[in-house]
Amino acid sequence: MALNPSISSSSDPAVIDPAGAHVDVPELRLFVFGLFFVFGGITSLNDVIIPKLKELFTLNYFQAMTIQSAFFAAYFFISIPGAAIVRKVGYMRGAVVGLVTMMAGCLLFIPASSSARFGLFLIALFVLASGITIVQVVANPLISLLGPARSASSRLTFAQAFNSLGTTIFPYVGSLLILGGLAAVSASQLSGATLEAYRTQETRAVVHAYLGLAVALGVVATMVWLYRNRLPEETRGQGSILRSFDLLGRPRFGFGAACIFLYVGAEVSIGSLIVAYLMQSHVLGLAEQAAGKLIPLYWGGALVGRFIGSGVLRLVNPGKVLMGVALGAICLLALSAGSNGAVAGYGLLAVGLMNAIMFPTIFSLASEGLGVRAAEGSGVICVAIVGGAVVPPLTGSLADLSGSLSTALALPALCYAVISLYGLWCARRAR
DSSP states (O other), X not given: OOOOTTOOOTTSSSEEOTTSOOEEOHHHHHHHHHHHHHHHHHHXXXXXXXXXHHHHTTOOHHHHHHHHHHHHHXXXXXXXXXXXXXXXXXXXXXXXXXXXXXXXXXXXXXXXXHXXXXXXXXXXXXXXXXXXXXXXXXXXXXXXXXXXXXXHHHHHHHHHHHHHHHHHHHHHHHHHHTGGXXXXXOGGGOOHHHHHHHHHHHTHHHXXXXXXXXXXXXXXXXXXXXXXXXXXXXXXXXXXXXXXXXXXXXXXXXXXXXXXXXXXXXHHHXXXXXXXXXXXXXXXXXXXXXXXXXXXXXXXXHHHHHHHXXXXXXXXXXXXXXXXXXXXXXXXXXXXXXXXXXXXXXHHHTHHHHHTTXXXXXXXXXXXXXXXXXXXXXXXXXXXXXXXXXXXXXXXXXXXXXTOHHHHTHHHHHHHHHXXXXXXXHHHHHO
């Protein structure tokens, strides 16, 4: 799919420059910011659901992390088909397809709760994430097109700040609605019909939260559909979408896609362990709901950092900034793992600040020069988000084998080390 460069009248609601480099539709900026807010917030709810389902289904850390695997596996299976859908029907209609799919995923929590089967929860999360994947395939290249290419990193970082706003608000509300419903009895003390009834009862809080999301998504999808014709674009296909993977042969793009895999894996692994990590007696020794309320500090750090980063990236080479924050994340993980009390707890939460500009900066650096293949590149990079399905279970396995969550932090630290090398590589090539 390519934007139609022939539309350039200043009286038209959409203005595309003569070179077709970017498009200016004021309403679209608000629309894209809203999409980032929604899919960011829903993704962060996994950090709340994990301790809930871990207790109800008596899971170890590896099994609990399969919740993230089910969710982020959608990026592997749906990103390229999603890019094909967007190329076929256009950005706005593609966004509606994604939002409706997200609604379906939310509604699947009803039969999952009624049957009290862990596998059905995983299916619901996969469908929900499939919709988010399609929406993200739309949002990333679209925000890059809403202005000059030279400021793409800054603009995408600013848009990601709204993603972080969602990831800051949703976990706190989710902790109140979901973790607040935990009963005094433990699932490990029950069996048979009593256990089934307990699981059904306790998962109702999850269902109520996602039913509310389904209604909100329906409203958003309706609004987007009403604006479906505001963006002039070509929707005819241009060959097999599978040819998108030839972009991996470009060193800059291939290395960048690998870093997206590692970044998402590291970020999700840390977020998934926050509640359990802060509950440890040698860290903060908090109760489950109190620990859950601190998750927004992790994602809130990314929110603050993205607003700051959008300005910094206009002044400093993006590769250098990426290298600096990746090294900062490694230092904070080492500090947390080697400390006790508040230093250990808040040191881990502060990693969110370092995460702030990583995704948009890696995306922009990797996508530089793709031109009309921007949507294809976005689809391939969204496939790389499957790192969120691979790295967390490996981190959980490391925690199970070592018996230490601090030791498990070594894997995210290794991911950040590779990202720092990519930042250095891009900075040198810029010179």
